[in-house]
Amino acid sequence: MLRYTLMRLGILAGCLVVVWGLVYSGIAPRGLGASNGLWIIMLALVISAPISFVVLRKERDRASVQIVQRVDRMKANLDANRSQEDVADDTARAQGQTS
Structure with missing residues (x-):
């Protein structure tokens, strides 16, 4: 999972560098006013x-x-825990009825 995330971030970083180069070289359009970084x-x-x-x-x-x-x-694990609780509850009830 971490590997996928890092690979995805690497692709994003590569695209960011390419787009930055294209915008500042004038090949891709600039954003409006101060929105250039966001663009x-x-x-x-x-x-x-x-x-x-x-x-x-x-x-x-x-x-x-x-x-x-x-x-x-x-x-x-949840199912195993539930079954353990059921067994413990059944045991406690059985002991309570026999006393």
């Missing part, structure tokens, strides 16, 4: 999203599998 960031985000979607497909699938496994493990 560069937004344009880099828009460009990096589809690149990340295509390039990081396998890494995203790996991260998804890890998340599903973690959720399944947590569900199994």
Whole structure:
């Protein structure tokens, strides 16, 4: 998961550098007034999203599998805890009835 996030940030940083270069060289349009920095960031985000979607497909699938496994493990732990509580409750009730 961390690897995917770092790769995604790397693509964003690369796009940010490219867009900054294009804007300051005059190839890409500048933002309005003082919004130039925001324009560069937004344009880099828009460009990096589809690149990340295509390039990081396998890494995203790996991260998804890890998340599903973690959720399944947590569900199994919760079920085990519930069954332990049920057994303890049943035992306490049975002892209370026999006394």
